[in-house]
Amino acid sequence: MADEIEKKEHHPADTNGDGKVSRKEEEMYLEFKRKELEDADAMRDAQRKMAWFALGGMLLYPFAVVIAVLAGLDQASKILGDMAATYFVAVAGIVAAFFGSQAFGNKK
Numbered sequence: 001m002a003d004e005i006e007k008k009e010h011h012p013a014d015t016n017g018d019g020k021v022s023r024k025e026e027e028m029y030l031e032f033k034r035k036e037l038e039d040a041d042a043m044r045d046a047q048r049k050m051a052w053f054a055l056g057g058m059l060l061y062p063f064a065v066v067i068a069v070l071a072g073l074d075q076a077s078k079i080l081g082d083m084a085a086t087y088f089v090a091v092a093g094i095v096a097a098f099f100g101s102q103a104f105g106n107k108k
Contacts (some may be wrong), residue, residue: 012029013028
């Protein structure tokens with residue numbers, strides 16, 4: 001056992017591999033981690049906004065059809081009605097992907 005070579009893992013902040021973390025390396029590492037957290041937070045915020053916007057559109061879509069009928073735009077209401085099935089499936093996919101990724105991420 002004495003002949004075995006031990007593998008020493010270096011701290012991720014040790015960029016030059018000398019086994020010591022200098023103040024500059026530590027500052028760079030902390031700044032990198034801070035940016036990484038900010039980017040992840042911004043991504044989650046953007047995904048959340050996209051999902052809520054899609055959900056809002058999904059809820060307001062029927063009102064667009066009703067407004068088109070009330071405005072006497074029969075062709076527009078027919079087109080909106082024909083698009084509804086595809087629209088609802090697409091938006092439901094976006095919302096399901098968002099909430100699914102959130103549930104999967106919370107399990108980690």
